[in-house]
Amino acid sequence: MSLLLPLALILPLGLVLMWSVSAVRPLITLLTPWASLPALAASLWLPMGAEIEIPWLLLGAHFGLDSTGVPFLFSTALLWWLAGIYGLRYQAGDPHRDRFFFFYLLTMAGNLGLILAQDMLSFLLFFALMSLAAYGLVIHPGSQKARRAGRIYLSMVIIGETCLLSAVILLAAEMNTLSMHQASAVSSDPVILTLLLIGFGIKLGLLPLHFSLPPAYGATPTPGAAVLGGAMINAGLLGWLRFLPFGEMPLPSWSAGLMIAGLIAAFYGVLVGLTQREPKALLAYSSISQMGLITLGVGIGLMVPDQWPLVLTILTLFALHQALAKGTLFLGVGLARHSGGILARLILLFPALALAGAPFTSGAVAKSALKSLSPLAPEGDWLPGFLLASSVGTTLLMARFVYLTWPRNLKGHLPLGMWLPATVLLLAVDLVIWLWPGADQAAAASLKLAALKSGGWAVMLGIMLFVLGTFLCRQLRLGWFIPSGDILIPIEQLLGFLTRWVHGAIYQISQLQSQFFAIAQLLSQQWKLHITPARLEITMQRWRNFGILFLIIALALFGTLKI
């Protein structure tokens, strides 16, 4: 048992190292999904508080299992495992499958490691490993589109990393420790908070920073997109949970800001998502909207420090549900594209309903858990109404998604390696939430008649709206389309302009040097500087001049003598 924790860390990294021997690469590819099993086992059976310390690693590394990390570890490891098995089959015809799984392995190592990390430096290390390695997943198709998505993704990663590094340096200097338990208990320094919000916000799609996600999800092959949208997005949330000063002091202005960002994101994601034509990009917008709900919860948590443990449980529950459901949907996209069939329909429909919060699904539990936050929020009576509206919105978005991906062909034959993992994940989506310790209250609340009714109504309303909307668009021949990444387009144009401008400025500077010399040359030509010394010499050589000079010197000397 005690070996489980080190094994969970070392196994993926060890396989990465072995990849340098080209002969064993196919074998490693086959082993890749299973490398996440130790982590999964650790999340289930290892006692809370298990830890290892490696003092010589980095500046003293510290890994362990804590109550915040366990749900994240569970959902992450499960997703990596199932999506990996699925991917083996999905990518079977891909000549570069080994390369894909190399980056898959690296990203997985980072993702699992950062959940286990208990000191800030190891967290940063694994976070960076995950973010950078995922670049390899995004650009895997090699198309122009994928490369563009990769470039945007990588730029945002680098910006995020820089923010995080600065934030952590400031935190460490202020706290004089690297351990995260004490560190998060701190600092409400606005600079640190801003840096943390940006650094992790890029990962979880906080509203104005969300634009790298949709193109990236759209480009990544489905197994990669499943882990990106299910597991990695939660890494950003975990970062917030670990570093932000929860449960210490109320931070009303920050809280209000986050709540507003969350509120806007919840609807913005739906609205822009509806115009998407690529199902994976649409799912990305759905993630942005769901993460908006979580951001809202985080904002409430910052407002009421004494209720933080409750808020944390609810947020974790919601994140768990979101991760598993979203992962299943991504896998479903692949299934529908591969051949379709009745099972594929089921795998698309069911998690879509769950995400929308239909009665008896995990979504209903998660939503009613969120609803229980309403006494905590300022003037919280708007919260149930808002959640209802968001449910309608999500349903609308999911209806559009199902419409986009719906497999027409029912006879298609799905390979075992693909439908089995997807089905297991589908079962996990519901069972896990119902069985999760700490979810019982919410589960009971979601079974009350009122909750069932409102959930049912929201879904019905959403579907009706969708049908109506589709009908209207058909009739009016309206075709809305916002390129994935929405505000990215103006940003790119602005940056392009700036680059040209800076380039021009720099060019001017580099020309400055030669101009500088040119001025000197000009001057010397004007005044014939280069012959001046010679002239001076000639002047001095004339006897008369020399005599006067001599006289002056003599007088000067004489003057000094007298004094």
Add this chain to the structure above:
Amino acid sequence: MLILLSSLVPGIIIFFLPQYAHTTRTALNMAAATFKLLLVAFLIWGVFHEQNYETQLPLLPEIDLLLRADTLSVLFVALSSVLWFFTTLYAVGYLENSPHRSRFFGFFSLCVSATVGLALAGNLLTFFIFYEMLTLSTYPLVIHRGTREALRAGKIYLGYTLTGGVLFLIGIAWLRILVGPLNFTQGGLLEHAPPVDPQTLTIIFGLLIAGVGVKAALVPLHGWLPQAMVAPAPVSALLHAVAVVKAGAFGIVRIVDNVFGIEFVAGLKLAAPLAWVASFTIIYGSVRALFQDDLKRRLAYSTVSQVSYIALGAAILNPVATIGAMAHLVHQGLMKITLFFCAGNLAETLGIHRISEMAGVGRRMPWTMAAFTLGALGMIGVPPLAGFISKWYLGNGAVLAGEDWVLVILALSSLLNAAYFLPILYIAWLKPQKKPWPEKISSSRLETPWMLLLPPLATVAMALAAGLLAHAPFSPAEWARLIAIREYRYPL
């Protein structure tokens, strides 16, 4: 001191060896390098256990040639001898069958002995002597190719460094007249010296820093460095990683810490201008690097930027930042030498000099490019590579010293580093190959002769280890901490 002789003697012998005595020369070189490594290992052990090593030779009346091993000098000696070992190996492979190898290796050894002497120098004058020796012995290396471009670069190099040397000498002479013998002492020699007019001291500080700043390529004085990259790859590697540029940075650390002393510098308010110059250099170098297409030239501007981290760390006047500076002295050396080795490999094996020609090179030379990738990521400061640890200490020290603006500089420089390194990686790994590669030179299975491949792999492994095992005993960062504890009496 034996260490000094261990590269000086072979250097002199090599001059007299005929061109065709290839085996003897290689054997002699490698034996000397290995011998030196052993000696340095012994020295590290000794200094760790606080033994004193000192040699004193009378040079002029009242002026001694003083060599002494303290923790700081050991750090630099260790760096230069380890990298010398690999660079020698690399140079043997690189210059195979090229003319004037005796001349090259002779000066090469001289250059390293000068570096070691400079590291071990116990007073300013000894430092100056080796400093000038370094200038003169690298000149033939820079112009080794003998082309017009090389000669021109050599002229610029000499012009810059000799001017710097003159300034430095004036500073030394002035200080010597004012305060007497100039032995490096812990906490600064001015602490116990007779009081001197602060204005004079400020001028002397300016002179000395300008003198060493030429080699450290601080911004208005950096013009020679991008020119000097016409030198053969092993020379550029050594020039950028240890010998010349680092000698300047090392000089700055020495002057700030052991001549003037932290308190004195703080009292005279001399640190802030130095920090500003260093910060400006960091940003300026990065921005210039962005617009270079020549691979070595881009790396050269990157050096301009990275070496100033050391000056910045020394100027922050906080022990933690000093750890960062010392650690970066080693870390930057390891990473930059890797990058130059790789650039040399590309040039030698495939004839690639420009970044735009690098498309698809990752497939042809995966090992070289893997080393390059790690080195570049380290420069950006991605954990767990060495560059991350230096940035960590620098940033931490800056915050502790209350100089929060340094963080902005560090962050900006990280972004710029990413902006000029990542496109290289992108082109090398992901762009399809444009034209067929030239025929393979060697018949071996490897992508390039092992002598060219092993050194970058070894140095990048060390850079990785230096970051990953930063807290292990005898890692550069840990040794830097020892320096801070011993020299600045700082409890950590």
